[in-house]
Amino acid sequence: MNNFILSNLNKLKQISIPNPEIDLRVLLNYSKYVKNEIILSNINIEHINLKKFNKFLNRRLKHEPISKIINKKSFWKDDFYVNRFVLDPRPETEGIIEESLNLIKNKQKKFTILDIGTGSGAIAISLSREFNNARITAIDISDKAIEVANKNIKNKKLLNKIVTKRISIDKINTSFDLIVSNPPYLSKSEYKDLSIGIKNFEPKIALNGGDDGLNFYRKLAQKIPKIMNKNAHLIIEIGERQFNSCKEIFKLSGLNYIKKRQDLQKKDRIMLLSKL
Ligand SMILES: C[S@@+](CC[C@H](N)C(=O)[O-])C[C@H]1O[C@@H](n2cnc3c(N)ncnc32)[C@H](O)[C@@H]1O
Numbered sequence: 472m473n474n475f476i477l478s479n480l481n482k483l484k485q486i487s488i489p490n491p492e493i494d495l496r497v498l499l500n501y502s503k504y505v506k507n508e509i510i511l512s513n514i515n516i517e518h519i520n521l522k523k524f525n526k527f528l529n530r531r532l533k534h535e536p537i538s539k540i541i542n543k544k545s546f547w548k549d550d551f552y553v554n555r556f557v558l559d560p561r562p563e564t565e566g567i568i569e570e571s572l573n574l575i576k577n578k579q580k581k582f583t584i585l586d587i588g589t590g591s592g593a594i595a596i597s598l599s600r601e602f603n604n605a606r607i608t609a610i611d612i613s614d615k616a617i618e619v620a621n622k623n624i625k626n627k628k629l630l631n632k633i634v635t636k637r638i639s640i641d642k643i644n645t646s647f648d649l650i651v652s653n654p655p656y657l658s659k660s661e662y663k664d665l666s667i668g669i670k671n672f673e674p675k676i677a678l679n680g681g682d683d684g685l686n687f688y689r690k691l692a693q694k695i696p697k698i699m700n701k702n703a704h705l706i707i708e709i710g711e712r713q714f715n716s717c718k719e720i721f722k723l724s725g726l727n728y729i730k731k732r733q734d735l736q737k738k739d740r741i742m743l744l745s746k747l
Pocket residue numbers: 557558559560561564587588589590591592593594610611612613616638639640641653654655656676677678
């Protein structure tokens with residue numbers, strides 16, 4: 472490998488970036504003049520826009536995630552535009568899409584969905600792709616997140632299927648057949664312990680669930696029975712240690728617990744509930 476590659480790899484290694492080779496390759500490929508893929512072992516430096524590359528590398532050296540630098544993150548079957556105003560959609564959240572597919576076998580069914588805290592719009596868009604006839608409302612309290620969701624919805628040509636609203640969950644007054652949400656659920660101490668890459672580059676409003684992380688679930692539990700149609704379901708993401716608390720919170724609000732789902736690390740991650 473040539474000196475250019477070795478010295479830049481070293482810079483990434485020195486600050487313990489977990490996959491320096493992969494990151495370097497991605498950054499180079501996003502800084503190239505040419506069409507063909509850049510490969511570390513036989514790179515031609517003349518193919519690289521060095522000014523652009525150095526800017527990208529300096530951002531990575533400050534621990535900014537690759538997704539925020541290249542404005543792209545994959546989720547379910549699509550790539551999404553992301554920036555520092557939205558949480559990067561994460562693989563464990565794909566469980567919400569899988570549970571929706573398990574629940575609603577008829578993919579042509581006409582029904583309504585509410586996505587609470589849509590962020591990049593990843594959940595709403597992925598559900599819209601799977602359920603062609605679903606009418607989806609995607610809400611978020613953050614203006615900037617709604618801008619990102621709108622951009623993704625427009626890019627995927629789903630403007631006629633998904634309506635977005637900048638509104639808090641407390642203000643929703645219509646009812647839905649399926650409600651999905653990946654809410655902010657980190658406790659104060661979990662938030663404090665986050666890596667720099669998350670704490671400095673993901674929005675706090677997307678992560679912070681109050682002292683014990685359960686604030687949003689309590690708020691939701693009060694509201695949710697009033698905005699669920701008869702036979703409606705709620706599919707919600709939870710923190711890895713929140714299953715018992717969430718079960719209790721939603722029981723008190725009169726919802727019927729159906730099942731939970733674990734992620735690939737066997738951590739409790741998704742709950743399915745219904746209206747009694
Ligand atoms: C964990 S992020 C989820 C983003 C996206 N749904 C995903 O799964 O990748 C939570 C989102 O909830 C939004 N949010 C926080 N409080 C809210 C509220 N009271 N009403 C609606 N959205 C809220 C935040 O702005 C943030 O975009």
